[in-house]
């Protein structure tokens with residue numbers, strides 16, 4: 475796994491007594507692989523499901539279980555202070571109940587009360603318990619207090635039952651934990667920067683009720699906007715998607731390529747960073763009908779014309795000091811096609827994704843991309859959440875901005891210092 479900004483951070487990994495405890499072993503191992511320092515804290519009940527030795531062998535330190543240690547009279551406070559994140563996998567109904575009600579009945583529940591670090595809980599339990607109002611109200615209380623919740627999935631439960639309450643996929647838990655650690659490490663490194671992001675597929679009308687569009691969900695563009703806002707940027711999101719945008723982002727809702735072009739040209743003029751994640755339709759009707767086309771009139775002949783290439787126009791208008799990022803969804807010859815678009819559209823970065831691969835691109839919550847830089851850098855981001863991909867793109871942009879103050883000039887293509895995880899394209 476790529477060692478990202480989470481490397482060197484400390485996670486207190488709490489494990490409570492549910493059958494899903496065995497999956498915490500995998501979470502532990504994956505976090506250690508990512509360079510995270512993992513401190514395992516098991517409840518007594520957890521040790522009925524998984525062996526202490528397993529965690530002690532895989533984690534960065536031996537298991538801790540008890541408040542009553544000869545070596546340290548206040549282990550919960552120390553753990554809370556050392557943690558960059560407290561991650562509880564699985565979180566049982568009992569643990570959630572204690573935490574929501576401020577009850578400290580052991581080392582782990584005392585640690586989550588004693589820490590100022592973010593806390594992420596991953597509930598897992600039988601459907602009846604998961605749906606019980608007491609559990610849901612406890613979770614609502616925790617959410618209100620900014621506790622991060624990785625919701626359980628549907629699936630096979632202990633005893634062969636099937637339903638909601640199965641622990642979220644360990645891959646998703648690790649991705650969510652790394653995203654939090656990444657934002658702890660990155661801090662407000664985009665403070666004072668103006669970022670404009672486009673998202674979603676455009677809709678080109680055929681008549682008042684029909685349109686030409688594509689499969690884009692807007693998730694990746696929204697994730698870029700969210701990541702930039704988390705890192706302190708002032709963000710304008712020009713989107714066709716109806717999905718909610720995180721608080722603090724200025725959302726401009728558009729539908730067609732023409733509307734998107736107008737909004738992007740207006741807002742990007744003063745931007746430091748422009749990310750064109752939208753899937754703009756390449757063609758539109760030359761003359762959309764004003765009234766609904768009727769079947770009775772026969773099969774219509776649709777005459778198409780190209781839409782404006784917004785990104786190419788942004789590349790032509792780009793002012794000195796602005797970093798311009800495009801996306802290339804490809805099904806074949808990904809790198810060479812993306813590299814030629816990078817040059818043709820005068821970009822700093824082209825984010826290429828192979829949309830024919832599994833779990834990648836349109837409508838998925840995950841993505842795997844290659845970030846090509848105009849300076850020859852080529853950075854592979856293996857399958858991870860779209861939010862992590864967004865952060866990785868912004869990490870590259872930050873390197874390109876080269877520590878210049880917002881609004882200041884930047885070194886142009888070819889003069890960048892490169893980035894930590896990059897390798898030269900051969």
Ligand code: C5P
Pocket residue numbers: 731750751752753754755756781782783784785786799800801802803815
């Ligand atoms: O050339 P291609 O359409 O593959 O390039 C993809 C990139 O160009 C994306 O960043 C997309 O947002 C942008 N684009 C655009 N206007 C178009 C078509 C694509 O801005 N009409």
